[in-house]
Amino acid sequence: MESKVAVTGGSIADVDAIHNADVGLAMGSGCSAAKGVSDMILTNDDFNATLRAVMWGRNIYHNVSRFLQFQITVNISAVLVVCFGAFYFGESPLSAVQLLWINVIMDTMAAFALGTEPPLQAVVAGEPYRNMQVLQPQIWRQILGISLWNFLVVMCVVFLAPAVAGLAPYGYEATSELNLAKRRHMTYVFTIFVFLQLFNQINCRKDGVKEYNVFAKFFHNFYFIIVLLGEVAVQFFCTNVTPGLMGVSELSKKEWGACLMLGSTALLMSALLKCTPRKWVEKFKVKLVDETREVEETGMLKAFNQAAATQVGGGAGPEADSKDAGAADDTKKLAA
Numbered sequence: 001m002e003s004k005v006a007v008t009g010g011s012i013a014d015v016d017a018i019h020n021a022d023v024g025l026a027m028g029s030g031c032s033a034a035k036g037v038s039d040m041i042l043t044n045d046d047f048n049a050t051l052r053a054v055m056w057g058r059n060i061y062h063n064v065s066r067f068l069q070f071q072i073t074v075n076i077s078a079v080l081v082v083c084f085g086a087f088y089f090g091e092s093p094l095s096a097v098q099l100l101w102i103n104v105i106m107d108t109m110a111a112f113a114l115g116t117e118p119p120l121q122a123v124v125a126g127e128p129y130r131n132m133q134v135l136q137p138q139i140w141r142q143i144l145g146i147s148l149w150n151f152l153v154v155m156c157v158v159f160l161a162p163a164v165a166g167l168a169p170y171g172y173e174a175t176s177e178l179n180l181a182k183r184r185h186m187t188y189v190f191t192i193f194v195f196l197q198l199f200n201q202i203n204c205r206k207d208g209v210k211e212y213n214v215f216a217k218f219f220h221n222f223y224f225i226i227v228l229l230g231e232v233a234v235q236f237f238c239t240n241v242t243p244g245l246m247g248v249s250e251l252s253k254k255e256w257g258a259c260l261m262l263g264s265t266a267l268l269m270s271a272l273l274k275c276t277p278r279k280w281v282e283k284f285k286v287k288l289v290d291e292t293r294e295v296e297e298t299g300m301l302k303a304f305n306q307a308a309a310t311q312v313g314g315g316a317g318p319e320a321d322s323k324d325a326g327a328a329d330d331t332k333k334l335a336a
Contacts, residue, residue, distance in 0.1 A: 008042070008050065010034050025050055059119035062207060065134050066114040070204040072135075073143050074106040074197050077150035081193065084155070093158060093189050095247050101238070105197060105231055113227035114204055118220060138209045138274075145273040146203070146266060150196045153262060157189050180249070187239065187248040188259065194235055195263025198228065203270040212271050 007014070007021035010030020018024035019037040026038035027045050035041050042049050078099065085093040094102070135143075205224070206214045219225065236256075238246045251259070 006050070008047065055119045055123060058123045059117070061134065062119075062123065063115050063117050065136075065139060065207050066117065066204045067111055068135055069139050069143055069207060070110050070114060070197075070201055071106055073146050073150070073200055073204075074102065074110075076143065076147035077154075077193070077197070078102060080147065080151040081154050084151070085158075093154070093186060094193065095190075097246055098190050098248075101234075101246065102194065102197065105194070105201075109227050109231055110201060110204075113201065113221075113224045116221060116223040117205060120217065139207060141273055141276070142203070142207075142270060146200055146269060149266065149269045150193070150200075153196060153265065154189055154193055157192055157262070161185055161188055183247070184249040187243075187251060188255070190246070190248060191235065191239060191251065191256075191259040192262045194231075195259055196266050198231055199263050199266040200270070201228065203266060210274055212274060214267065214270070 004022040006023040006025065007017045008025040008027065009015075009018055010027030012031050012033055014026075014030075015033050015037055018026060018034055023040070024038040025040045025042055026034040028041055028043040029045055040050075040053065078094070082092045082094060082099070085091060092099075203214050205218075206216070239248050240250045243250055
């Protein structure tokens with residue numbers, strides 16, 4: 001593993017070392033020359049601030065990756081559905097107003113939900129993230145796989161729902177009664193498409209190579225829960241309270257259950273994609289990140305957990321007080 005060097009100092013004698021280090025940190029009480037060549041300045045002279053900077057810096061990287069994974073997947077899925085409908089039927093299965101709501105989910109709501117994910121313990125361990133791709137191969141595997149799955153599910157609903165539910169086929173214009181049946185058919189398509197994206201939003205919380213449990217630490221981000229419930233509530237309101245707004249029909253409880261069941265298949269497909277051979281991903285010469293992997297509880301990590309406990313709302317663990325001093329010494333050695 002390529003080693004990286006971090007140097008912390010504040011005197012004139014530390015200037016060369018700070019300048020030549022991979023990461024140079026100057027003490028806030030240090031001389032101006034040291035501050036001028038440093039990458040970061042510890043304004044309160046707190047060594048533990050370096051570990052918190054690593055934690056939040058790496059967490060921002062993960063949050064950007066999560067959001068891009070979700071946004072690109074929604075984009076590809078919507079483009080496939082709209083283009084196929086336009087070429088095959090002469091019209092899009094999703095109306096302009098429906099696409100506008102999907103765009104709100106994709107951009108504003110997802111950015112707020114996935115961009116506020118707090119860091120987990122293991123994010124501080126492992127190799128530096130320098131020159132690492134934001135969208136790594138395992139992320140593209142999820143993007144392309146889930147996008148294709150979304151398209152296949154929606155197309156199955158488009159072609160098979162009329163035979164199963166006795167609805168008017170898509171693209172068929174006839175009597176007003178059949179047109180109402182067609183509108184109900186398109187309500188299925190729209191609702192299932194939205195639920196596929198919402199369940200995939202849960203998938204995007206975990207961007208590791210083999211992170212199967214996407215519900216791990218599910219309630220540690222209050223904002224994500226509020227956004228997800230709000231999206232479901234707005235979808236229900238637009239469908240059953242103001243159906244004319246989206247150009248849809250009201251759905252019964254059984255129909256809502258069927259849409260939820262089909263939408264939840266995004267969770268299963270995500271897990272299946274992660275079961276594909278690891279060598280398919282590892283053949284690309286990039287660093288693979290698994291944020292929730294088990295990590296060795298070193299003195300540095302113990303000190304980090306103690307320093308960051310108040311920042312993420314969790315404790316550092318049941319370490320005895322007799323070990324605290326040793327962990328703090330390890331932290332100072334790292335910073336020095």
